[in-house]
Amino acid sequence: MKKIILLLPFILVICIICHAQGVKFESGTWSEMLAKAKAENKTIFIDVYTKWCGPCKHVSENVFPQEKLGEYYNSHFINYKIDAESPAGKEFVKSYPITGYPTFFFIDGNGKVIHKVVGAKDVDGFIAEAKMISMYARYGGIDNMMAAIKNGTANRELLFDYYQSANPKNKPTALNLYLKALPTEELIDVNNKLIDEISLYDKDLLIRLIDEIVKFSHMDKYSDKKFVQEYSFNIVFPVQYTISTFLKESIEKGNQEWFNELLQLKERFVNYAGRLLDGDLNIINGRGLFFATPEYNKLCFWTRNRVHPEEFKKSMVAYMDKLIQENHVDSLLKEENNQILKILKEAEETKRGQLAFFAQRVIETGEVSTQNIIHWTEYFWRISPSDKKTRELCSKWINYAFDLNRFNVPTAISAADLLARIGNLKNAKSILEKAITSQKEIKNEDPKLLKTLHLKLRDVNNGKL
Known part of the structure; x- marks a missing residue:
């Protein structure tokens, strides 16, 4: 044993x-x-x-x-x-x-x-x-299977198997093929989580998705607010965000044809029954370029790729005139002051001294667009005569970008750099002083951030920018 x-x-x-x-x-x-x-x-x-x-x-x-x-x-x-x-x-x-x-x-x-x-x-x-x-x-071997996919005779089961088994290189293509094989009711169903996975540009698939979403948004079911919220989160926003991602890629790669197609796709949403635009001053990285106007997107493309200079200059002047007229600085500053008072009150009520947390909401507001305005202005300055009229116009736009969010330090730094570069040291100094005061206003005492602003101000005062 x-x-x-x-x-x-x-x-x-x-x-x-x-x-x-x-x-x-x-x-x-x-x-x-x-x-x-x-x-x-x-x-x-x-x-x-x-x-x-x-x-x-x-x-x-x-x-x-x-x-x-x-x-x-x-x-x-x-x-x-x-x-x-x-x-x-x-x-x-x-x-x-x-x-x-x-x-x-x-x-x-x-x-x-x-x-x-x-x-x-x-x-x-x-x-x-x-x-x-x-x-x-x-399916009788790879040759038979790929032939069926290529000639369009593959059924949805085969395409789903292909998607499930595809390696990372082929998966985006396989996903698009499978989605296009789905009947409409399944394609835009709230439970279709694969919409979120689209990562390869397919014009035909996007056209179908947009058209079906727009059509569906006018049906009786869209009167149910709870359903609309779920549907928007699971289907509508992923499609819009996908277009945003592709727009960004087309701009970064300088692909004009692709860019123009995406703007046309964006316009197909014009009859959608839900909200479309955030407003150009409220663009955020988490939502992206889909929610900006075509003019905004074009200025991004031209600036990034240094193309169509004359068309850019003409459009930039018209765009900024309209933007400033519709979003006057005085009303923006009034709204901003109300936000600050609210934030300081919220911070005081917590009694935990988390001022930086509350301040962050104000600091990040409009960050994307204020930086873009400065980038556009820098390109405008490069391709325009360096005369008094151009300097005054560019200074006006840069100051406007700063006034849109005087609490955003990256915006203040970029604005001061560009103002110094075009020879407006007085305004550069003024912006940095206002930025320092603004941080104290919201009691943001980050030593690294304040040091950055003070060093930049020192460089302006010493004429080293």
């Missing part, structure tokens, strides 16, 4: 080792592997290696022994290794040519190649390939 008890730990160790094994490779001839694959209705995974190949050794010693890979491959495939320079290997590569080592084949019981992978991979890479193989096999 004692002997049996003593043996138990040893048996348990053996069981654990067996269970935790990596990829198990079969022994036998290639013809035996084919027969076994056909009998078990499985795919064969073949590692074609050479003894002198470094990556082959790495995969064999570090990747194949891992339990995670073994669990997947041992249950899904018949695994087989073959040395390409052995007699059997030389015969194998005559039928299945290779271009480098290691090469991995996935072959069915009839000897047909389902997939071929060249080069070493890690565990996740091998599992990703395996998931694709399982899918290819269901």
Whole structure:
């Protein structure tokens, strides 16, 4: 009895080792592997290696022994290794040519190649390939499947499988194909979480989404406020945010054609029954360019890419005149003062001294647009005559940008830098002094921030900007 008890730990160790094994490779001839694959209705995974190949050794010693890979491959495939320079290997590569080592084949019981992978991979890479193989096999191989996708005959089930199994490189394309295959009621259903995952520009998909959203927004169900809130959060805003993301990319890449298409897509929302624009002065990074006017977006594109200078100058003057007229500084400052009083009161009521937390709401207001106005002005200055009229016009815009949010330190720094550059040191100094006073006004005593402002003011006073 004692002997049996003593043996138990040893048996348990053996069981654990067996269970935790990596990829198990079969022994036998290639013809035996084919027969076994056909009998078990499985795919064969073949590692074609050479003894002198470094990556082959790495995969064999570090990747194949891992339990995670073994669990997947041992249950899904018949695994087989073959040395390409052995007699059997030389015969194998005559039928299945290779271009480098290691090469991995996935072959069915009839000897047909389902997939071929060249080069070493890690565990996740091998599992990703395996998931694709399982899918290819269901649809008669990769060639048949990709042909169905290419010629438009793939059904939604195939497209969903393709999306689920696709590697990171192919996933965005696979997602768009699947979404386009959905009937309208499923495409714009509140439970369709995949709308949030769109990351590859597809004009046709976006047109369909926008048109269906606009149409749906005029139906009876849109009178239910609770439903509208859920629908807006899950469907409408993700589509709008996606357009914002693509607009930003088109501006950064200088893709004029793409940019123009996206502005047209944005305009398709014109008949949407919900709220569209935040107002150009209220653009925030979390919502983006979709919520700005076309004129705003065009100024961003022209400035970033230094194109269409004459059209830019004309549009900039008209845009800023309208912006200042519709958003007068006096009324903005009055609103701002009311915000400050409210913030200070809230901070006092907490009795925890969290003034910085409350101040942050004011500090970040309009940050995106104030910086953009300064960028646009800098470009305007570059491409215009450096005369008194241009200097006065640019100074007016820079001061307006600062007045839009005198609590935002990055705006104050950018404004002062540009004013100094165009030769208006007096205004540069005034802005920095106001910025310092403004921080004290909201009791923001961040020493690093205040030091930055004081150093910048010192440089202006010393004429070093």
